[in-house]
Amino acid sequence: MKIRKNIAISDSGFLFNPSTGDSFSINPIGHEIVQMIQNEKSEIEIIDALTADYAIDKNTVEKDLYDFINMLKTHKLIE
Amino acid sequence: MEKKQYERPIIKSLNQGLMNKFGTRTEYMPVTHIDGVAVNELLQNYGSPLFVISERKIRENYRNAKRIFETRYPKVQFAWSYKTNYLNAVCNVFHQEGSWGEVVSRFEYEKALKNGVPGSKILFNGPDKMDDDLKVAIQNDSPIHIDHLDELYRLIEISNDMDANPRVAIRVNMDTGIYPMWDRFGFNYENGQAWDAINKIMANGRLRLVGLHCHIGTFMLAPSAYGIAASKMSELALQIKNRYGKIISYIDMGGGFASKNTLKGSYGLGADSVPEISQYAEAITSALLNAGFDNEELPYLYLETGRALIDDAGYLLGSVISNKRLSDGRRATIMDFGVNIMFTSFWYDHKISPAQEFGHHTEDCVLYGPLCMNIDVIRENVTLPPLKAGDHVVVHNVGAYNITQSMQFIALRPAVVMIDMKGQPHVIKRSEQLSTLEEGEVVPDYLSKFSL
Numbered sequence: 001m002k003i004r005k006n007i008a009i010s011d012s013g014f015l016f017n018p019s020t021g022d023s024f025s026i027n028p029i030g031h032e033i034v035q036m037i038q039n040e041k042s043e044i045e046i047i048d049a050l051t052a053d054y055a056i057d058k059n060t061v062e063k064d065l066y067d068f069i070n071m072l073k074t075h076k077l078i079e
Numbered sequence: 080m081e082k083k084q085y086e087r088p089i090i091k092s093l094n095q096g097l098m099n100k101f102g103t104r105t106e107y108m109p110v111t112h113i114d115g116v117a118v119n120e121l122l123q124n125y126g127s128p129l130f131v132i133s134e135r136k137i138r139e140n141y142r143n144a145k146r147i148f149e150t151r152y153p154k155v156q157f158a159w160s161y162k163t164n165y166l167n168a169v170c171n172v173f174h175q176e177g178s179w180g181e182v183v184s185r186f187e188y189e190k191a192l193k194n195g196v197p198g199s200k201i202l203f204n205g206p207d208k209m210d211d212d213l214k215v216a217i218q219n220d221s222p223i224h225i226d227h228l229d230e231l232y233r234l235i236e237i238s239n240d241m242d243a244n245p246r247v248a249i250r251v252n253m254d255t256g257i258y259p260m261w262d263r264f265g266f267n268y269e270n271g272q273a274w275d276a277i278n279k280i281m282a283n284g285r286l287r288l289v290g291l292h293c294h295i296g297t298f299m300l301a302p303s304a305y306g307i308a309a310s311k312m313s314e315l316a317l318q319i320k321n322r323y324g325k326i327i328s329y330i331d332m333g334g335g336f337a338s339k340n341t342l343k344g345s346y347g348l349g350a351d352s353v354p355e356i357s358q359y360a361e362a363i364t365s366a367l368l369n370a371g372f373d374n375e376e377l378p379y380l381y382l383e384t385g386r387a388l389i390d391d392a393g394y395l396l397g398s399v400i401s402n403k404r405l406s407d408g409r410r411a412t413i414m415d416f417g418v419n420i421m422f423t424s425f426w427y428d429h430k431i432s433p434a435q436e437f438g439h440h441t442e443d444c445v446l447y448g449p450l451c452m453n454i455d456v457i458r459e460n461v462t463l464p465p466l467k468a469g470d471h472v473v474v475h476n477v478g479a480y481n482i483t484q485s486m487q488f489i490a491l492r493p494a495v496v497m498i499d500m501k502g503q504p505h506v507i508k509r510s511e512q513l514s515t516l517e518e519g520e521v522v523p524d525y526l527s528k529f530s531l
Contacts (some may be wrong), residue, residue: 015090023093027440027465030088056085060467067404068088074408075092 087465130417136392164387168507189240229253255304306362315368331381338390380389393478412445417448437464
């Protein structure tokens with residue numbers, strides 16, 4: 001799971017795909033996840049990192065993470 | 080170290096499209112309190128979902144409307160439209176403020192009497208008045224608003240039998256320039272039916288024609304239509320005086336003023352686009368004052384305003400059951416309240432606010448109710464912060480019609496709480512139990528046992 005190389009990501013959570021011209025906004029936690037994917041963290045590592053930082057249970061994070069990754073795939077932002 | 084507040088990760092595609100001058104509103108401002116009472120506390124104490132009614136808002140709305148009309152016209156009387164919301168506590172707030180009762184069925188009539196409204200101050204409307212209903216109304220001296228000729232003839236017969244002279248008005252329908260024209264109730268003005276009914280009443284002499292009633296439509300966005308209606312009603316009243324020497328003591332303009340809700344398919348938000356009460360008042364009172372009545376013969380103006388006085392005093396609090404993703408990628412959120420208790424979501428895009436703090440990121444979603452039924456959609460498209468299971472929301476402007484038109488389907492209906500003037504909540508209707516629903520059921524003996 002990797003973020004496509006040509007995707008531009010700003011510090012404020014703005015994504016731009018130059019090959020399609022599509023742009024996206026992500027919220028801060030989404031931004032954190034994208035950064036972790038860029039740093040080649042596995043899904044389990046991401047879940048552990050988020051549950052350590054946030055007041056939330058593991059099941060909710062797991063459910064939300066898979067949904068988020070699916071949306072990244074749908075928008076062709078990861079390969 | 081304290082953990083950070085979690086918010087579901089979201090990604091939102093930024094679309095470049097045509098500019099929309101009306102824009103859409105993003106509801107991320109949380110509504111955490113209603114009249115000073117915490118939403119979380121209300122849900123914890125009374126369960127979710129929960130209807131909440133603000134007594135303060137009802138009184139403010141009523142006093143505002145009364146002031147607006149009374150500063151323009153000297154003789155004004157409001158009658159609370161029971162069908163809009165007939166919870167006794169709600170009705171009694173209006174009655175305490177001086178409002179009479181306006182009912183459209185025997186059931187509502189009995190409710191008004193039981194609440195303590197004198198019979199002479201209950202306006203009896205509606206097409207469904209049976210003989211016994213008419214007798215009771217005559218005995219109580221209630222003004223009977225005649226809807227059709229069959230009712231007129233029955234009323235004359237019953238009055239003859241009782242040797243009574245009931246006070247009556249006829250309901251008049253007319254063309255006020257709006258579409259669709261409401262002509263199924265009452266007697267038409269333009270084609271002479273109204274005159275025909277008036278002539279019959281006057282010729283017979285048994286009934287006392289004291290008023291004229293109309294109700295030109297519902298959620299009326301054109302105040303000018305009320306001006307036209309008031310002119311036609313005045314003309315009718317003046318002609319009755321000319322022909323029969325009879326002074327009509329009241330003109331009842333019915334209801335139909337819009338609330339601040341947003342009708343589905345409308346461009347602007349209701350809060351920005353619906354007329355103010357003062358615009359309706361100006362149209363009606365100008366027409367009455369300019370109609371040519373002698374000062375001492377100016378008729379009373381009766382108003383049966385319902386929705387505009389109660390809608391924004393009602394809130395529905397609810398909770399998120401689940402989030403899911405639809406096949407086309409849209410976010411769907413399932414709430415614990417549906418069209419069963421929010422009938423008005425069929426024609427309004429209700430404003431919905433989160434009841435807790437979120438960041439400023441939002442996503443478009445569909446809001447579904449909990450019913451196992453495809454049409455159970457609260458909002459087809461709404462922009463909300465990333466709600467998660469267990470989060471709470473506040474639905475606005477649900478005070479009118481939702482309680483009276485709620486459906487008992489699959490789920491039990493929730494409690495209703497009224498927050499009083501001091502910020503104290505009171506249960507004004509308990510939540511339904513299985514026993515509430517089974518009270519009238521009878522299982523024949525031979526069906527009482529089975530083995531599986």
